[in-house]
Amino acid sequence: MILLKCEACGGRELKKIGNMYECIYCDSKYILDENEKVVSKELTEAKVIALFEESKRLHEANKYAEELEVLIKAYEMDENNSKIMVNLGRCYRNLNMIDKAIECYKKAIELNPNEGTAYTNMGTIYTLRGDYKEAAQYYEKGLPIIDKAEFDYWLAYANYAVSVAKLGNPGKAEAMIKEAEAHGYKNGAVIRKMAGIESKSFGSKLKSLFS
Numbered sequence: 001m002i003l004l005k006c007e008a009c010g011g012r013e014l015k016k017i018g019n020m021y022e023c024i025y026c027d028s029k030y031i032l033d034e035n036e037k038v039v040s041k042e043l044t045e046a047k048v049i050a051l052f053e054e055s056k057r058l059h060e061a062n063k064y065a066e067e068l069e070v071l072i073k074a075y076e077m078d079e080n081n082s083k084i085m086v087n088l089g090r091c092y093r094n095l096n097m098i099d100k101a102i103e104c105y106k107k108a109i110e111l112n113p114n115e116g117t118a119y120t121n122m123g124t125i126y127t128l129r130g131d132y133k134e135a136a137q138y139y140e141k142g143l144p145i146i147d148k149a150e151f152d153y154w155l156a157y158a159n160y161a162v163s164v165a166k167l168g169n170p171g172k173a174e175a176m177i178k179e180a181e182a183h184g185y186k187n188g189a190v191i192r193k194m195a196g197i198e199s200k201s202f203g204s205k206l207k208s209l210f211s
C-alpha cells in the first residue's frame with residue numbers, strides 16, 4: 001500500500017526507506033511487512049510536533065535564540081528524533097556555535113543515516129573553515145541520499161563546487177554551478193567568488209576591450 005499522509009502531523013511527504021515509511025517532516029515511522037502493509041507505527045507525539053512548529057515560526061522570523069529554547073524542549077521530549085537534531089544543528093550554526101552544530105549533525109546521522117542534509121550542512125561548515133577535503137567527503141556522502149527534486153540538493157551541490165574548485169578542478173566546479181543554476185540556484189556570483197572561479201561576464205567584458 002502507499003501511505004499518503006502522516007497520521008501524526010498531517011504531512012504529505014513520506015519517504016520510503018527499506019521496510020518503512022518515514023515522515024520527512026516530523027520523523028514518525030511506519031514499519032511495513034513483506035506485503036507493504038503497515039504493521040507498526042512510531043508516531044511523534046502531538047506536543048513535540050507543536051513545539052517543532054513553533055520553532056519553525058521562530059526560525060522564519062530569524063529569532064534564533066528563542067528557536068533554540070523551543071528546540072531544546074522538543075529534544076528533551078523526543079531525544080531520538082533526527083529532524084529535531086538537524087534543526088538544532090542549523091540553529092546552533094545560525095547562532096555561530098559551530099562546534100555545537102557539528103555535534104548535532106553527527107548525532108542526527110547516528111539516529112538516521114539517511115539524513116542527507118546533516119551531511120551536506122557539515123560539508124558547508126568545513127567549506128567555510130577552508131577544510132575542503134573534509135567538506136568533499138561529507139558532500140559525497142550526503143548528496144546521493146537527497147532527492148534531486150528538492151532544492152536542498154542543488155544548494156548543497158553548488159556549495160560542493162567550492163571544494164571541487166579548491167581541490168583542483170575549477171572546470172568541473174563551473175559546470176556544477178551552472179547545473180545548480182538551471183535548477184533555480186541564485187547565488188552563483190557569490191559561490192564563484194568563493195570558489196575562485198573568474199566569472200564569465202568578467203571575461204567577456206575583458207574581451208570587449210579588444211576589437
Ligand SMILES: [Zn+2]
Binds near residue numbers: 007009024025026028
Ligand atoms: Zn509527520
